[in-house]
Structure formats: C-alpha cells, structure tokens
Amino acid sequence: MRANRRERRQGQAVVRGNLVPESTHDQRLLARQGSSDWVHMDPWRVLRIQAEFVEGFGQLAELPRAVTVFGSARTPEETPDYETGRKLGIALAQAGFAVITGGGPGVMEAANRGATEVDGGVSVGLGIELPFEQRMNDYVDLGIEFRYFFVRKTMFVKYSCGFIALPGGFGTLDELFESLTLVQTRKVTSFPVVLMGSEFWGGLLEWIKSQLAGTGKIAPQDLDLIKVTDDVDEAVKIITDSELHRSRQLDEEREAARAQVGEPQ
Numbered sequence: 680m681r682a683n684r685r686e687r688r689q690g691q692a693v694v695r696g697n698l699v700p701e702s703t704h705d706q707r708l709l710a711r712q713g714s715s716d717w718v719h720m721d722p723w724r725v726l727r728i729q730a731e732f733v734e735g736f737g738q739l740a741e742l743p744r745a746v747t748v749f750g751s752a753r754t755p756e757e758t759p760d761y762e763t764g765r766k767l768g769i770a771l772a773q774a775g776f777a778v779i780t781g782g783g784p785g786v787m788e789a790a791n792r793g794a795t796e797v798d799g800g801v802s803v804g805l806g807i808e809l810p811f812e813q814r815m816n817d818y819v820d821l822g823i824e825f826r827y828f829f830v831r832k833t834m835f836v837k838y839s840c841g842f843i844a845l846p847g848g849f850g851t852l853d854e855l856f857e858s859l860t861l862v863q864t865r866k867v868t869s870f871p872v873v874l875m876g877s878e879f880w881g882g883l884l885e886w887i888k889s890q891l892a893g894t895g896k897i898a899p900q901d902l903d904l905i906k907v908t909d910d911v912d913e914a915v916k917i918i919t920d921s922e923l924h925r926s927r928q929l930d931e932e933r934e935a936a937r938a939q940v941g942e943p944q
C-alpha cells in the first residue's frame with residue numbers, strides 16, 4: 680500500500696493521487712459561474728440520452744398498434760413513390776394502424792399525409808436533429824424530435840408491429856438492414872419487413888440472393904424475412920396476417936401456461 684496518497688470517493692468510483700480533482704461534483708454543480716464545457720461531456724450526454732428514452736417511452740406508450748414506414752427524404756410530391764406512400768398511409772390508417780415515420784419530407788411526408796386523410800387516423804413523426812435546418816412535415820400529429828439516431832430507432836422498433844420500406848437512400852437502407860438484423864437474431868419476433876417497389880428493390884434482392892445466401896453469409900431461410908410487393912393492400916395484409924399469427928401464438932402460449940399451472944380457483 681502506498682502511503683500518503685490522496686483519495687476521493689466519487690459515487691461508485693475511488694480515485695487516488697493525481698486523479699483526485701481540485702473540486703467535487705457538488706461544488707461544480709453548485710458553482711454559479713465557470714466553464715460550460717461539461718455540457719458536452721459524456722456523463723452529461725448519458726443523461727440526455729436517458730431523457731430522450733423517457734420522453735419517447737412516455738409519449739408513445741398509449742399509441743395504438745402501429746406500423747413504421749421508411750423511405751427517401753428526397754421523393755418529390757407528384758411522383759409515383761409519393762403517391763404510393765400516401766395510399767399506404769391511408770390503407771394502414773383504415774386498417775387501424777397508427778403510421779410512424781421519420782417525420783421528414785418525401786416518402787415520410789406522404790405516409791403521414793395519408794394517415795391524416797382517414798377519420799381517426801394517427802400520424803406520428805419521430806424526427807432527428809440534423810446539421811441543416813429541417814422541420815417536421817405538416818402532416819405529423821404527434822411529433823417527437825430526437826438528438827440520437829439510436830434512441831429514435833429503438834422507438835421505431837418498440838412501437839411498431841412491422842416495417843414497410845419504400846424506395847430510399849442510405850437512411851432507408853440503414854433502417855431496413857437494422858430491422859432485418861433484429862428479426863434474424865430474434866430480438867423481435869413476428870415482425871414483418873415489407874419492401875414496396877419490386878423494380879427498385881429487385882437488383883438488391885438479386886445480390887442478396889446470389890452473394891449473401893449464395894456464399895453462405897445468410898441462411899437460405901433468411902431470404903423469407905423480406906417480403907416484396909407493389910400493391911399497397913397486399914403490404915397491409917402481410918402486416919395484419921402477421922398480427923393475427925402473433926395474437927394466435929400468444930393465445931396458445933397463454934393456454935399452454937394455464938394448462939400447466941391449472942385454472943385459478
């Protein structure tokens with residue numbers, strides 16, 4: 680044991696010698712003036728991240744069952760993809776699903792717009808802080824802005840029972856492959872991933888088949904995780920069928936558990 684070393688307990692940590700700071704956390708907290716650099720430090724960021732989770736969970740807890748629609752932020756109005764997005768928003772809302780998007784322009788706006796065109800439709804935008812000026816599209820009824828992509832992604836997954844991706848760029852591909860990985864690794868179950876636009880997605884699907892499945896980077900059955908369609912109603916049906924399957928599965932599991940334990944007296 681080295682004698683005469685200064686020691687300070689800091690919550691769960693102990694620091695000694697040169698690592699003991701000149702002031703305590705409380706002193707720094709209560710100091711009226713001083714540098715604001717700490718606002719940009721990791722421990723503080725953790726609290727901000729936590730706050731984003733709390734806010735997101737709180738705002739979305741009472742959302743009806745929902746579907747997340749991904750797609751390009753750059754799709755102009757009056758294009759076939761925008762129209763598909765809008766019709767998809769309408770069909771999902773008519774089927775009783777809230778529509779969640781990234782809250783931005785393009786396909787996101789189209790799907791939010793469709794949802795607002797249905798009586799009782801619920802249109803949600805989970806926006807992201809970007810380095811350039813960007814506002815939530817006008818068709819979002821419940822909007823939450825996130826600083827962190829990963830917190831926002833958690834919300835997409837936690838509060839929806841399926842993803843539908845329209846043609847898009849890096850952002851859409853990122854969200855698509857993240858959701859496929861979650862399904863493949865069974866982090867989420869009975870979670871359909873639907874691609875709309877067979878022409879747009881065709882090349883990628885061919886490559887996935889020949890290169891990923893063909894060289895054993897994914898299992899052949901992983902190909903079944905992706906459903907492709909050009910038809911809005913079919914996209915919605917894939918989601919509703921999976922929901923039915925999920926509730927039947929839950930009923931069966933509950934029934935089996937009840938049979939094991941016996942009915943309550």
Ligand SMILES: CC(C)=CCNc1ncnc2c1ncn2[C@@H]1O[C@H](COP(=O)(O)O)[C@@H](O)[C@H]1O
Pocket residue numbers: 748749750751752753780781782783784787806807809813846847848849850851852854
């Ligand atoms: C015009 C422009 C670039 C606006 C960006 N504004 C955005 N606002 C909200 N979410 C976004 C935005 N850009 C990308 N994303 C996310 O990434 C996806 C679209 O990215 P991309 O355009 O396919 O790559 C969306 O589903 C969305 O979740």
